[in-house]
Amino acid sequence: xxxxxxxxxxxxxxxxxxxxxxxxxxxxxxxxxxxxxxxxxxxxxxxxxxxxxxxxxxxxxxxxxxxxxxxxxxxxxxxxxxxxxxxxxxxxxxxxxxxxxxxxxxxxxxxxxxxxxxxxxxxxxxxxxxxxxxxxxxxxxxxxxxxxxxxxxxxxxxxxxxxxxxxxxxxxxxxxxxxxxxxxxxxxxxxxxxxxxxxxxxxxxxxxxxxxxxxxxxxxxxxxxxxxxxxxxxxxxxxxxxxxxxxxxx
Numbered sequence: 001x002x003x004x005x006x007x008x009x010x011x012x013x014x015x016x017x018x019x020x021x022x023x024x025x026x027x028x029x030x031x032x033x034x035x036x037x038x039x040x041x042x043x044x045x046x047x048x049x050x051x052x053x054x055x056x057x058x059x060x061x062x063x064x065x066x067x068x069x070x071x072x073x074x075x076x077x078x079x080x081x082x083x084x085x086x087x088x089x090x091x092x093x094x095x096x097x098x099x100x101x102x103x104x105x106x107x108x109x110x111x112x113x114x115x116x117x118x119x120x121x122x123x124x125x126x127x128x129x130x131x132x133x134x135x136x137x138x139x140x141x142x143x144x145x146x147x148x149x150x151x152x153x154x155x156x157x158x159x160x161x162x163x164x165x166x167x168x169x170x171x172x173x174x175x176x177x178x179x180x181x182x183x184x185x186x187x188x189x190x191x192x193x194x195x196x197x198x199x200x201x202x203x204x205x206x207x208x209x210x211x212x213x214x215x216x217x218x219x220x221x222x223x224x225x226x227x228x229x230x231x232x233x234x235x236x237x238x239x240x241x242x243x244x245x246x247x248x249x250x
Contacts (some may be wrong), residue, residue, distance in 0.1 A: 084111045115149045116149050152179075161223070174208060
């Protein structure tokens with residue numbers, strides 16, 4: 001669990017310039033003794049303009065934990081019921097959920113990690129898809145879990161200067177994927193599914209296992225039936241080109 005506190009502050013004018021949301025770590029972001037060793041804090045600063053044109057600054061303090069459930073029997077306390085039971089865990093990026101929800105609803109796709117970053121992006125982009133995603137998460141037989149990477153001390157990702165929100169979110173997804181792989185240390189494989197060519201390239205450069213959705217579907221026993229459910233688009237084609245290029249080099 002986590003707690004959020006909001007307070008209004010007067011900050012230097014430099015923080016009022018774009019981007020509208022500034023992320024900053026306090027000088028000493030060590031765990032606070034009052035809440036134990038599993039809790040740390042980070043400040044997230046928002047700049048909002050009122051209807052009257054006034055600019056106001058808000059600081060939201062996020063409490064970051066290192067004891068959040070992962071859904072894996074290899075990582076969680078024995079008192080928690082695991083959701084991820086297979087030998088390979090699938091991590092989805094946002095566009096895969098937005099464009100391939102028909103595929104994700106098929107029983108062949110299971111042992112899926114849905115990051116908090118992705119849940120938030122999907123909710124902001126398309127409410128209908130978010131509802132379908134929540135239905136998958138709520139169905140224990142489908143083995144979909146939400147990992148709160150935005151509130152975990154080792155996977156929280158601060159937006160860098162000049163970095164777009166989309167690039168920051170893609171990086172947050174890769175950070176969480178790498179964290180799972182490192183924690184599991186071979187006990188289970190972690191596979192990132194992305195149809196974004198740049199995200200795919202960066203993931204592989206960082207040593208992550210990553211595939212396009214199309215490549216993943218081809219590896220499934222019922223690939224012929226599932227192919228018809230795939231939504232085609234520029235991102236998918238770009239991702240396929242990236243994989244084809246690497247196959248030729250190999």
